Amino acid sequence: MLTAVDHVQLAAPPGSENALRAYYVDILGMRELPKPPVLAARGGCWFQAGAVHLHLGVEADFRPARKAHPGLRVTDIESYGGRLAARGATVTWDANLPGHRRFYSEDPVGNRLEFLEPLAPE
Numbered sequence: 001m002l003t004a005v006d007h008v009q010l011a012a013p014p015g016s017e018n019a020l021r022a023y024y025v026d027i028l029g030m031r032e033l034p035k036p037p038v039l040a041a042r043g044g045c046w047f048q049a050g051a052v053h054l055h056l057g058v059e060a061d062f063r064p065a066r067k068a069h070p071g072l073r074v075t076d077i078e079s080y081g082g083r084l085a086a087r088g089a090t091v092t093w094d095a096n097l098p099g100h101r102r103f104y105s106e107d108p109v110g111n112r113l114e115f116l117e118p119l120a121p122e
Contacts, residue, residue: 007053008070013062019108027087064110077117
């Protein structure tokens, strides 16, 4: 029986760890998790914010995920989107999901991320 999503893994090109840290820690406000030494030797980074775990793994023939993406729930989405934009991240609002406010952003290697907040019932 499935009980939860443990993490979502996205790919990144070799040598992009510092750019990923700048985005996921400094812009999104996540914290970096230490990787076990055997996995750290492969490169990449792991990040966490509350129950959200994102792993960025190095892929030699990397191509960014432009359609596939994690959907990340946030609170106070207007402020959060403003935070990202003020720190130089792309923020593209999309009003096409009924009952939600949402926007998309891209990490520094081009992976698509969706941020959404359910609207309060009227």
